[in-house]
Amino acid sequence: MAIAAAASALEKGEIARRLSEARARTLDLVAPLTDEQLNRVYSPLLSPLAWDLGHIANFEELWLVQRVGDREPLRGELGRLYDAIENPRVTRNELPILRGDELRAYMDGVRARTLHVLEDVDLDDPSRPLLRDGFIYEMLIAHEHQHGETMLQLLQMVEDYEPVARNDGPELEPAAGGPEMVRIEGGSYEIGHNGGGFAYDNERGRHTVSLEPFWIDRTPVTNGAFAEFVADTGAEPPRYWEPDGAGGWTRTVMGSTEKVDPQLPVIHVDHSQAEAFAGWAGKRLPTEQEWEAAATGADRERANLDQISFGCAAAGAYADGAAASGAVQMLGDVWEWTSSDFAPYPGFEPFPYPEYSEVFFGPRHKVLRGGSWATRRNVARITFRNWDLPERSQIFSGLRCVKEDT
Ligand code: AVJ
Ligand code: FE
Numbered sequence: 001m002a003i004a005a006a007a008s009a010l011e012k013g014e015i016a017r018r019l020s021e022a023r024a025r026t027l028d029l030v031a032p033l034t035d036e037q038l039n040r041v042y043s044p045l046l047s048p049l050a051w052d053l054g055h056i057a058n059f060e061e062l063w064l065v066q067r068v069g070d071r072e073p074l075r076g077e078l079g080r081l082y083d084a085i086e087n088p089r090v091t092r093n094e095l096p097i098l099r100g101d102e103l104r105a106y107m108d109g110v111r112a113r114t115l116h117v118l119e120d121v122d123l124d125d126p127s128r129p130l131l132r133d134g135f136i137y138e139m140l141i142a143h144e145h146q147h148g149e150t151m152l153q154l155l156q157m158v159e160d161y162e163p164v165a166r167n168d169g170p171e172l173e174p175a176a177g178g179p180e181m182v183r184i185e186g187g188s189y190e191i192g193h194n195g196g197g198f199a200y201d202n203e204r205g206r207h208t209v210s211l212e213p214f215w216i217d218r219t220p221v222t223n224g225a226f227a228e229f230v231a232d233t234g235a236e237p238p239r240y241w242e243p244d245g246a247g248g249w250t251r252t253v254m255g256s257t258e259k260v261d262p263q264l265p266v267i268h269v270d271h272s273q274a275e276a277f278a279g280w281a282g283k284r285l286p287t288e289q290e291w292e293a294a295a296t297g298a299d300r301e302r303a304n305l306d307q308i309s310f311g312c313a314a315a316g317a318y319a320d321g322a323a324a325s326g327a328v329q330m331l332g333d334v335w336e337w338t339s340s341d342f343a344p345y346p347g348f349e350p351f352p353y354p355e356y357s358e359v360f361f362g363p364r365h366k367v368l369r370g371g372s373w374a375t376r377r378n379v380a381r382i383t384f385r386n387w388d389l390p391e392r393s394q395i396f397s398g399l400r401c402v403k404e405d406t
Contacts, residue, residue, distance in 0.1 A: 267396055
């Protein structure tokens with residue numbers, strides 16, 4: 001009895017510590033901005049940052065205060081303004097959302113109540129599936145981490161944004177050379193989350209698929225290769241590229257313009273650009289199952305994740321985090337477009353709510369895999385399924401190609 005109580009007290013401390021680490025990161029990201037910048041609409045495709053901040057706090061209130069603690073919300077019906085489904089991005093700035101000091105007070109007020117509820121709650125209550133293995137707390141930490149990446153999408157467009165406090169991460173390994181492609185054996189592969197630790201509903205259940213042998217690019221497609229494709233076909237360049245006037249390209253993000261580095265993975269391409277590149281190269285995009293098979297064994301501790309460098313590492317870097325197949329940078333640097341529609345795995349059950357995954361299933365959304373330099377390390381895993389509209393390129397999206405084994 002005493003031992004059990006001690007164990008769960010410790011777990012509560014760890015949950016509180018991780019919630020507070022996630023919040024510190026969120027606030028670091030927006031620390032250089034004025035209130036005017038937090039409220040400005042930079043793109044109709046992206047919410048103002050003040051909406052993200054309020055949404056992060058409101059989502060926490062909904063799950064960790066109202067659902068877990070059975071308490072009333074601090075600001076009544078406010079929650080509806082922060083419902084991502086009810087409020088499409090274009091409308092979010094016209095909403096009477098919280099701003100300035102009111103916003104900060106709400107974020108702090110919710111967090112204080114979350115910590116009170118956490119003190120009181122019985123994490124081992126067997127009648128509450130939300131609490132099993134700390135699920136709902138893991139979900140909320142991951143949610144805040146994921147919104148950090150969403151905020152960084154917008155921060156790419158902010159003139160003179162200077163990131164503060166970069167996370168520590170593994171030392172950069174020099175880019176290793178190697179073959180252009182590596183071979184993946186045909187056969188049976190286990191796909192999806194294996195049950196231990198946190199995963200979203202859409203990653204379950206683990207199931208067997210049968211794959212034909214194929215080849216996959218050892219590294220993500222580079223800017224150099226993509227520029228050749230653009231030169232050859234007249235295709236649209238990636239978002240944020242401009243001609244440099246001398247036949248090359250520059251790239252402008254966070255208000256700073258640099259020559260496009262041909263060694264870095266290409267980033268900010270949409271699905272049709274990715275598909276067109278693959279076709280031009282005589283290859284195709286992988287299915288998400290092929291991607292996952294090729295990623296087996298990739299080490300997220302040795303990857304350019306977690307906002308350690310606010311940009312990509314050269315293609316071939318972090319070779320000591322390679323997958324068993326020899327493919328490098330499967331995790332980190334850029335999200336990789338796949339040819340797969342976002343669809344339920346066999347036996348899918350929505351948990352804890354259908355609006356997380358289920359409402360997005362169908363041919364409108366394509367799956368991306370692997371995480372980017374902007375993805376918090378906690379969120380990155382081989383089974384994680386990101387999804388987005390194929391026309392979106394403000395996400396940190398790139399690609400690698402596959403071809404049949406002929
Ligand atoms: C998985 C990135 C598509 O941003 O819509 C955030 C993640 N879900 N809040 C999204 C998410 C709820 C989601 N994506
Ligand atoms: Fe959200």
